[in-house]
Amino acid sequence: MSGLIAIYSDFGSRDYFAGVMKGVILSTNPDAHLVDSARELDSFDVRRAAFVIKNSYLFFPPQTVHLAVVDPGVGSGRRPIAVQAGENLFVGPDNGIFTYVFKDFPSFSAYEIENPAYTLKATGSTFHGRDIFAPAAAHLSLGVKPAELGRAVEKPVMLEVSETVILSAETAEGVAVYADAFGNLISNIAADGIENPVKIEIAGAFIDGVSDSYSSRARGAAVAVRGSSGFLEIAVNRGSALERFGGEGTKIIVRKRT
Amino acid sequence: MSGLIAIYSDFGSRDYFAGVMKGVILSTNPDAHLVDSARELDSFDVRRAAFVIKNSYLFFPPQTVHLAVVDPGVGSGRRPIAVQAGENLFVGPDNGIFTYVFKDFPSFSAYEIENPAYTLKATGSTFHGRDIFAPAAAHLSLGVKPAELGRAVEKPVMLEVSETVILSAETAEGVAVYADAFGNLISNIAADGIENPVKIEIAGAFIDGVSDSYSSRARGAAVAVRGSSGFLEIAVNRGSALERFGGEGTKIIVRKRT
Amino acid sequence: MSGLIAIYSDFGSRDYFAGVMKGVILSTNPDAHLVDSARELDSFDVRRAAFVIKNSYLFFPPQTVHLAVVDPGVGSGRRPIAVQAGENLFVGPDNGIFTYVFKDFPSFSAYEIENPAYTLKATGSTFHGRDIFAPAAAHLSLGVKPAELGRAVEKPVMLEVSETVILSAETAEGVAVYADAFGNLISNIAADGIENPVKIEIAGAFIDGVSDSYSSRARGAAVAVRGSSGFLEIAVNRGSALERFGGEGTKIIVRKRT
Numbered sequence: 067m068s069g070l071i072a073i074y075s076d077f078g079s080r081d082y083f084a085g086v087m088k089g090v091i092l093s094t095n096p097d098a099h100l101v102d103s104a105r106e107l108d109s110f111d112v113r114r115a116a117f118v119i120k121n122s123y124l125f126f127p128p129q130t131v132h133l134a135v136v137d138p139g140v141g142s143g144r145r146p147i148a149v150q151a152g153e154n155l156f157v158g159p160d161n162g163i164f165t166y167v168f169k170d171f172p173s174f175s176a177y178e179i180e181n182p183a184y185t186l187k188a189t190g191s192t193f194h195g196r197d198i199f200a201p202a203a204a205h206l207s208l209g210v211k212p213a214e215l216g217r218a219v220e221k222p223v224m225l226e227v228s229e230t231v232i233l234s235a236e237t238a239e240g241v242a243v244y245a246d247a248f249g250n251l252i253s254n255i256a257a258d259g260i261e262n263p264v265k266i267e268i269a270g271a272f273i274d275g276v277s278d279s280y281s282s283r284a285r286g287a288a289v290a291v292r293g294s295s296g297f298l299e300i301a302v303n304r305g306s307a308l309e310r311f312g313g314e315g316t317k318i319i320v321r322k323r324t
Numbered sequence: 325m326s327g328l329i330a331i332y333s334d335f336g337s338r339d340y341f342a343g344v345m346k347g348v349i350l351s352t353n354p355d356a357h358l359v360d361s362a363r364e365l366d367s368f369d370v371r372r373a374a375f376v377i378k379n380s381y382l383f384f385p386p387q388t389v390h391l392a393v394v395d396p397g398v399g400s401g402r403r404p405i406a407v408q409a410g411e412n413l414f415v416g417p418d419n420g421i422f423t424y425v426f427k428d429f430p431s432f433s434a435y436e437i438e439n440p441a442y443t444l445k446a447t448g449s450t451f452h453g454r455d456i457f458a459p460a461a462a463h464l465s466l467g468v469k470p471a472e473l474g475r476a477v478e479k480p481v482m483l484e485v486s487e488t489v490i491l492s493a494e495t496a497e498g499v500a501v502y503a504d505a506f507g508n509l510i511s512n513i514a515a516d517g518i519e520n521p522v523k524i525e526i527a528g529a530f531i532d533g534v535s536d537s538y539s540s541r542a543r544g545a546a547v548a549v550r551g552s553s554g555f556l557e558i559a560v561n562r563g564s565a566l567e568r569f570g571g572e573g574t575k576i577i578v579r580k581r582t
Numbered sequence: 583m584s585g586l587i588a589i590y591s592d593f594g595s596r597d598y599f600a601g602v603m604k605g606v607i608l609s610t611n612p613d614a615h616l617v618d619s620a621r622e623l624d625s626f627d628v629r630r631a632a633f634v635i636k637n638s639y640l641f642f643p644p645q646t647v648h649l650a651v652v653d654p655g656v657g658s659g660r661r662p663i664a665v666q667a668g669e670n671l672f673v674g675p676d677n678g679i680f681t682y683v684f685k686d687f688p689s690f691s692a693y694e695i696e697n698p699a700y701t702l703k704a705t706g707s708t709f710h711g712r713d714i715f716a717p718a719a720a721h722l723s724l725g726v727k728p729a730e731l732g733r734a735v736e737k738p739v740m741l742e743v744s745e746t747v748i749l750s751a752e753t754a755e756g757v758a759v760y761a762d763a764f765g766n767l768i769s770n771i772a773a774d775g776i777e778n779p780v781k782i783e784i785a786g787a788f789i790d791g792v793s794d795s796y797s798s799r800a801r802g803a804a805v806a807v808r809g810s811s812g813f814l815e816i817a818v819n820r821g822s823a824l825e826r827f828g829g830e831g832t833k834i835i836v837r838k839r840t
Contacts, residue, residue, distance in 0.1 A: 338622050
């Protein structure tokens with residue numbers, strides 16, 4: 067174990083929720099190495115959080131505990147779970163937030179967090195980040211195995227997510243799956259298969275060719291790039307493709323030119 | 325001492341203020357363990373900051389130094405203070421930000437930070453976070469006692485805060501004392517005393533019964549829950565009770581039903 | 583070396599970019615001490631970022647690595663650089679973000695980051711924070727020398743910045759160079775030279791005298807203070823001078839009175 071805990075939540079920084087989770091962790095493991103990975107995730111948006119985790123966790127050292135709390139169903143029937151996927155550990159609600167992790171590691175194992183030895187004593191029903199997830203993450207960071215937390219969860223919740231599209235024939239049609247804070251649109255079209263000359267269509271506009279950088283076109287011009295997550299991205303140089311073309315679900319078509 | 329310093333401020337993350345405080349601390353105690361507890365507190369809102377600290381500090385390990393800088397009166401007559409309350413340490417302005425700490429620990433001791441051995445040499449009048457509070461917190465994290473910082477402060481500033489209301493007779497009347505970033509309203513009515521059947525009134529609307537989770541009602545419906553801070557909360561499932569009912573000071577009435 | 587890495591970026595906290603940089607650093611140096619110095623810098627605003635770094639880095643311990651990523655030209659021709667300036671280390675794009683560092687330490691040395699031993703293997707063109715800057719910073723924090731990263735850069739990009747104005751004769755004329763999140767305007771007029779009685783003019787309004795604190799005037803009144811960065815600041819007590827008088831470039835005149 068590394069003692070490293072990467073935290074993802076929609077708690078923001080205006081309230082006490084994010085700080086309290088850290089206090090609880092450090093009360094159990096004073097040597098935990100806490101990292102704010104993403105603390106201003108969009109409220110209640112499990113799908114977006116899942117995408118952020120997908121693009122983050124493989125860049126952390128093995129045995130990092132990824133603590134993810136975007137949890138609109140807290141206190142309802144949804145289970146709190148701990149997950150082992152390869153050498154990576156996860157703690158959070160069973161609401162689909164780990165969908166991509168399960169896809170990346172089909173041999174994952176998941177467990178319900180129910181052993182009271184690893185949660186706070188007075189567990190309420192509205193702040194499981196404090197009462198269940200933070201203490202469970204702290205114990206994992208100390209070397210406790212996920213299986214010690216509770217019974218196995220065979221079929222955790224999976225979100226339906228857009229499958230990767232590869233440009234093989236003349237045309238590939240995909241969608242924007244994520245808009246980042248700069249307004250760049252990340253698609254589900256694999257960047258690897260795309261070689262110029264191509265023409266890209268989005269929301270009635272056409273972009274000639276795929277480029278190497280956001281700034282390869284004039285300021286204010288739309289540009290298509292091979293994005294850092296391995297997928298085609300649509301951007302506007304120093305502007306917002308989100309505002310110009312729309313967000314998640316916007317159709318993107320790539321056509322080979324000859 | 326634990327070396328742990330939890331930071332609360334309204335400095336945000338767009339400027340250099342929050343970072344500079346950390347640099348100053350680490351220049352004095354390179355082994356300090358810094359935790360961003362709440363770094364986007366509302367500007368100048370001492371009352372809200374006091375509530376955040378109230379709900380945070382007891383979840384941190386003993387000997388944690390809680391460094392709190394929401395300080396609209398910086399450079400005026402208000403004193404910089406260090407506080408010992410039980411096994412918890414606090415550093416910040418004497419403007420009421422530690423009101424709830426003083427109530428929790430009536431045997432607290434407070435000291436004015438005036439010993440120049442524990443502040444920066446060139447102390448200006450507009451950024452005491454850097455010049456006074458950060459270095460004082462760093463020294464406390466190294467084991468310096470609050471009493472070494474300066475003379476005792478017998479009567480630090482206390483904000484007038486709403487007293488806890490307990491549902492004993494047929495009716496309890498309280499107010500919203502805090503709205504979190506999700507728009508949930510935290511009241512001053514103790515959750516412990518409330519058992520169904522009850523009816524709750526807020527801003528002309530009525531909620532039947534107290535529930536276990538925000539999502540126990542339909543999306544968009546108002547819900548009353550026993551909140552994680554021990555008080556009755558009014559929420560709107562995936563929406564904002566703040567927008568629907570109003571913020572701090574909004575009247576909330578709980579009536580027993582028979 | 584101290585292992586300390588202070589991070590400045592416009593990546594915010596809604597996305598995975600800031601977290602991924604941390605994961606990459608910790609994968610190379612698990613003992614790195616990461617500090618969020620400013621993680622919500624204004625998007626693409628290199629000038630503002632340069633000012634934040636100017637006012638931050640000297641407060642950190644020697645050998646701190648300052649990792650700065652505001653990088654609208656990522657993937658274009660602009661070089662990634664590492665800088666040694668006195669006992670301080672810097673990593674970021676060669677786009678002027680270190681302008682003030684070069685002015686503070688004319689004997690600085692800068693190097694292009696091109697040695698593949700110190701970057702990620704699969705370097706893309708849109709996220710150099712992850713692929714180049716984070717790994718380079720991690721290696722510097724382990725004791726690698728900047729000169730090992732690549733060839734010397736003789737003339738890194740410098741922004742044109744307002745020179746410091748000193749009140750020597752009867753009048754000094756300067757401008758607002760930075761507006762902080764509270765709406766305070768920091769000028770380029772040295773605070774040291776200003777002694778009452780003076781009269782200050784900004785956007786057609788007049789302020790009598792320079793004060794010691796933001797709250798030395800009535801709530802809502804404009805006030806001129808000797809700011810914590812060593813320059814004259816214009817503020818509005820509990821309000822925003824930015825909204826009242828305008829932002830960067832607004833003219834400020836100080837006149838001695840007799």
